[in-house]
Amino acid sequence: MSDVERWGAAATWSTAAELSPMQTLLWRSERHPVQSSTSTVVIDLDRAPDWARFVAATEWGTRLVRRLRQRVVDPVVPTAAPTWTDDPTFDLGYHLRREQVSSREEVLQRAAQMALRPFDRSRPLWEGVLFELPEGAAYVLKIHHVLADPLGTVQLLATLQSGRRGHTARKPVGDDPAPTGVDPVDLAVSGLREELAALPDAARTTARTLGHAVTRPQAVVASGLRYGASVRRLLTRGAPQSPELSPRTGKKWTFLTLDAPLEPLRTIARQGGGTLDDAAVAVVLGGLRRYHRRRGSDPTELPVGVRVSLDRADDLGNRFTAAAIAGPLAIDDLVDRVAAVRGEVLSLHTERALEVLDAAAPLMNRMPSFVGASALRAAAAPDAFVMTLPGPPRRRFMAGAQVQGMYVLGPLPGAALTVVVTTVGETACIGVNVDASAVADVAALEECLAQEVDAIAG
Amino acid sequence: MSTPRTNGLSAEVRAAIEAIEAGPQGPDVGAFFDLDGTLVAGYTAATFYGDRLKGREVSPAEFLRTVVTAVDGELGGDPTRIAHVAFAAMRGESEEAFADLGERLFRSKIAGTIRRESRALVAAHQRAGHTVAVASAATAYQIRPVARDLGVEHLVCTRLVVEDGQFTGETDGPMLWGRHKASGVRAFAREHDVDLATSYAYGNGYEDVAFLSSVGHPTALNPHRDLRAAAARLGWPVLDLSDPVGGSLLAAGRTVAALAAMNAGVTAGIAYGLARGDRREGRNLAVRLATQLPMSLAGVSLEVLHQERLWTHRPAIFVANHQSSLDIPVLGRLLERDFTIVAKKEARWDPRAIVGSVVIDPAWIDRSDSASARATLDGVVERIRGGTSLMIFAEGTRSPTPVLGPFRKGAFHLAAQAGVPVVPVVLRNTGELMRRSSLVLNPGVVDVCVLEPETDWHEDDMSERIAALHRRFEETLARWPA
Structure with a gap:
């Protein structure tokens, strides 16, 4: 796949409006650093890239992949899933900086310190530092699991990197979307409204499930026990x-x-x-x-x-x-x-x-x-x-x-x-x-x- | 209502066998078979434990402990603990006695639970020259008789520590369950230069995933529901083999009806003979009545290859293999008229034989008295020359499994003395329809193949001819002629 094709595909990367149930669980249960969702990527580079070009490239990347400019809005009560929204105050300078270090060991130490500092949860969930070494450089990217899991992070990086050393002039860019504001209270209220609307259906489904359980108690109990046994085995495996x-x-x-x-x-x-x-x-x-x-x-x-x-x-x-x-x-x-x-x-x-x-x-x-x-x-x-x-x-x-x-x-x-x-x-x-x-x-x-x-x- | 039957194997099993035949041959390729639920239907350990319970060798406390441990194992606890409880309870028992028990339980119970299609798979790997082994968490006492019957030499299994001929209650190394079975198989492969990537493994339990994944060709065979789910996710083939038929209530009812019909048939035939003053015709009619109706009542039908050979060489000595009580009515129905059998004297008052003895007037032979035995046989030779054919089971006794036992010479001596031909009759799957020591007859089709009759029997080349005939029986059983 050519660079341009790959970049075109990146524009559609991770565009869901809400966090998935599993992401929500991780997001809400986060107790950094003991129960952390932070991954860090250390990328060794053969030389220190031109800083202006590096900033421009990152700026382009955040325009291509909107997620990098979005933040998570939590509903005030958990009636709805947390939702992504464009951050109108996004400032690349907050997320990307460069530092001079003397050795690669120092890069790793600084990367660990960076990773241990918690994210500002009201901003886009990533942070990048270009460490310039006496020879070469290292780019350290810290990213939150709900923005990208480690697999997604590596895929994203592999997608955004270029196949050649030279500059690519006409790179695709994402559409500038209409800014959408999401308010925590509105989010909770609309979630509640949707839930109330779905209540009759949910009640019917529950009744039907219970009905089935009553007519086949043995099968239900047996399958419940088997599930419990499986959970127990997984925990003690x-x-x-x-x-x-x-x-x-x-x-x-x-x-x-x-x-x-x-x-x-x-x-x-x-x-x-x-x-x-x-x-x-x-x-x-x-x-x-x-x-x-x-x-x-x-x-x-x-x-x-x-x-x-x-x-x-x-x-x-x-x-x-x-x-x-x-x-x-x-x-x-x-x-x-x-x-x-x-x-x-x-x-x-x-x-x-x-x-x-x-x-x-x-x-x-x-x-x-x-x-x-x-x-x-x-x-x-x-x-x-x-x-x-x-x-x-x-x-x-x-x-x-x-x-x-x-x-x-x-x-x-x-x-x-x-x-x-x-x-x-x-x-x-x-x-x-x-x-x-x-x-x-x-x-x-x-x-x-x-x-x-x-x-x-x- | 005939379904297509080819060698009694399902299309899936035939495809699996063809794949084995088409694949690499030779001892570098291993074929590992799990025992319980794979080679045999059910659990051999349950048979052993049932025997202990019957013998009241189990204290209430031990029984309770066993039940609790078994239930815990089912509910996600350590499933191998039940076995360790059982091993611990065997402390102080004699190894020899336990091995004898294994042989006894094999003949009476376990032999009948070997799946015919697993037997065919084992045989296919043996024909391909593969290194075949039984890999099981069971002990050698459970496995060895089954393995011997299948002609499998290697066992990868749990070993018990024996000191001075007695069990210590400990295992030698881990119980070969789950990951330990897998590592046992890998160690076996290293020792025997078996290439696991081209090897085969067959297992049924959810704990067999590690074992199965250690070879290049795993098959989930009659899998436990969790293994079935895993096999779907892992893309492993699943084979569902038919189980040996157990006695259903319906089958039991039909058996009773068949027995009643058999007795009615005998009575009618004998009465007819008495009324006509021709006992011989009465007997022939009794045989017909006593076999045809009862077998159709029990839902048993025959599929006979070369039926004409049953009639072209009479009087003759009919020689058959023997697995089941069903063999006698089957042969009665085949030979139909003018035949008798030689039976040992002790069987004369066996209630199951008494009907037959009235009908076919056997020549009773007293094995303990060789002079009288010889005199009886002289009488038999006379009867053969007089036009009555003789039916003899060549193995002398019933085999617990479809594996052919050695042939005794008696039948062939009689053929030589009477100057009549031998007509070989190969019976298949009677043992499946009516298990050894079972009183219940299950519905099904009995396959019969009458081989080429052999004439001119002489003492000088008899042994070689018997051996050759034994081989023909074996070949016919292994590859049933289409």
Whole structure:
């Protein structure tokens, strides 16, 4: 797809007026940074782009993708979903700035500090900083989950980046929409009105459902018990948390980045009969195994959070959820570990309650926000979250600077580390967010992960 | 009301077998079969536990614990705990006695639950030279008899610790359930140089996903509802095999009607014979009446290949394989007239045989007394020469499963002595319609194939000819002629 075609498509990216029930749940339950919806992307550039050109390009991007100029309006009472509205006070200067730093380590430190600062929820939910290094540069983008989840963020960036170093003169721009104001009280009132109008229908549906339940009590009870059993299995499926990865506060984020060659990783995935996701989990487990050995402990399993599709397996469609598996830590052989992870992940598909949060989100959104927040916390937090994101297949450019790597640093929802593997060209860019209060020796963990990555390449 | 039947296998199973035949051959390819719910219908562990309950070896406390653990396992608790409760209760029991129990329960119960179509799948993998293994969380005592019957050598299963011939109540390594079965299969593959990417696995439980996903060709076989849902999402093929027919109430009613008809037929035939003063014709009529009507009442029909061979070589010795009590009325209906059987003397007063004994006037043989046995057989030779054919089950005894047992020589000695041909009759699926030790006859079609009659039997080449005939029986059973 050419740049111009891709950019044309970006204009229609994420145009829904309201937050989805799941987004609403996350939005209302946010307790940053402990229960955070903030993702950070660190993009390494081969040179510092011309600042004026960089600002102009970003300005163009925010005109193309309206969402970047919109803010979320909450109804005063939760009778309606939060709604996107254009922010008439949008000022690019508030969202984009540049700084000089002396080293890449400093970039990562500054990025973590940036990520830990909460968003101004009354403004568009992103912030970008161009860090200019003595050699090269790094662009750090902080983005809220309701604006774009990590997958969406990487897709958006891959879409907006250019295929060439030179400037593209006639770039498509989005239509300037008529400004629409949304008032929190109006929103709540219209939501209430709609609900009242829908009440007779809802009552009829409920009556019909109850009627069915009364005529077939056995089937209803049996299916209820099966659902409950599935929820219970999902909650207990993972292994006990490692004592080596505690106490977790979720307030000391430390960012690490690693590179792995993609082809050997793909080969290992294939040999183990798994996907790149499975291989990424296996590699992270390998690193954690080294770390535990070094610290003198030897658990056989760790709870690992993975992403599961709610439609067909291995389909990175729109509907997916997170679930915990028991990550095997006692298997030496990497290929065998991939196969074991594969089995654990696919086994999740037998659980009918996998979509329980999706199913419960609309109901929880009517309740005070602490209900949703507690529900999100109810699942025993895994030791590590691992996910893989498909980035651009080739190295792209941002305002004339070539993208060298793109690392996504996810939030820490109760986990000791969150690992996101983004494929950029022939490289797997591994971003690791570590809860430094849970990991006693972050440098050792970084070394252990690096050793595991080297083992694949070698 | 005849449905198309090809080898008794569904179109899906035939397609699966064709795919196996078209795929890579040889021992590098593995074929892993789960036991409970996959190879056999139902749970072998339940059969074992039922036996313990019957023997009152279970205390009320143990029973309660078992029930609570089982219910908890169903409600999302650890489903393997029930097995560990059972293993712990076996502490101190003799391994040998338990293995014997396994053999006994296999013959009396489990053999009849092996699915015919899983048997066909196993056989297809064996023909392809694949490395076939049973992979199950069950113990070897449950699996081994089934595996032996299917000709499967390898077991990947839960092992119990035995000290001084007694169980300690512990398992050796984890119970091979869920992820542990998967890792057991992967370890087996490494040891036996099996390439998992080209291998096959068949399982039915929701816990089998990890096991199934370790091979390139997984199949959800008669899957549990949660595995069925997962298979749809994972894009795995699903095969639904027919279960061995169990005795329904209707089938039981029809069996009673059939028995009544059989008795009425016998009485009528004998009365006719007495009235006409021709006992032989009376017997022939009794056989016809006692087999045709009752079998149609029970909903059993016959599909016979080469029926003409039943008549071209009389008097002859008819040699058949034996799986079910149903074989006798089936053969009675086939041979129709002028035949008898040799039966062991102990069976003379068996209530089930008594009707038949009145009808066909068998030659009773006393196996404990060889002199009298020989005298009886001399009498049989005389009767054969006099024009009465003889029907003999070549295996001497009923096999618990469709697997053919070794042939005894008696029938062939008699053929040599009497100078008559042997007519081989292959019976299929009588064991499915009427299970061993069952009194209920289920409706269905019995397949019969009469092989080429063999003449000129002599003592000198008898063993080779018997072996050759055994092979022809096996081949016919494995690949039923169209």
